[in-house]
Amino acid sequence: MDTGSKDFARRRALLATLLAGIGAVLTGAALYPVWRFLAPRKGAEAQDQVALSRDQVPLGGAHFFNFRGRPAVVLQTRAGHFTAFSAVCTHLGCVIQWQAAEQRFLCPCHAGLFSAEGAVLGGPPPRPLESLAVSLRDDQILVG
Template identity: 45%
Template sequence: MVDEDRRKFLGVCLGGVAAAAAVAVSYPVYNYLAPLQQAKTAGKVVIPEQEVPVGGAKFFEYAGSTAVLVRRQSGDLVALSAVCTHLGCIVQWEKEKQDFLCPCHAGHYSHEGAVLSGPPPKPLAKLPFVVANGVITVG
């Protein structure tokens, strides 16, 4: 009787382990095969307006690359590619200076993406966006 109970208990334990292993294997496969969430909005990225503070920047993924939204002190918004036009590093927002610095070769861009100094040959690419009902839609 004790052996039978032990077998049942071991069976339940092995079943639980098998179920956990099945989930552990299938979840990454599902994540890999499932379409990206951004694809649901046809390449557009939706960001709540409150996530871009005055004088601040919000970086996000857009069309397989990094982009950034900047809210100027005046409240105006700018959407830019965050990919440096020199050799493709991701620029960083310098809140104190209200400009962008490329950490790779010290390229400087204005808050609107214009080249201020350094090796970048072109401004940061501007991205289209609209603001409606407290939501910024880029793309």
């Protein structure tokens, strides 16, 4: 190989190295958001689960609590039968109230009505209340 060819080869090796470096950075930049979207948050589920005592929820009554930073409610509709919902009205986002006598939820903003099962009974709400998973462990109610 003569001197001229060597120069060309060294020059191309340098250019290829620089290109490979830039390519690696760009690939990383493209893959990072995908990885961040797909990777589960560490311990998120355990942290997000809320434990309540059964005593906090009277029969036929409701207990409001904070779930993942937003208001939620748990009901005891029959003895030992608990259901939980987001306490945010699906109309414009106001916090609903429990009407024990009528066994239903009322939104004080625009009179949206929801049943104890979260279904829309009347008013402007377009969707039922968001239902939350409930499980029981000893004397605790686990929501989420």
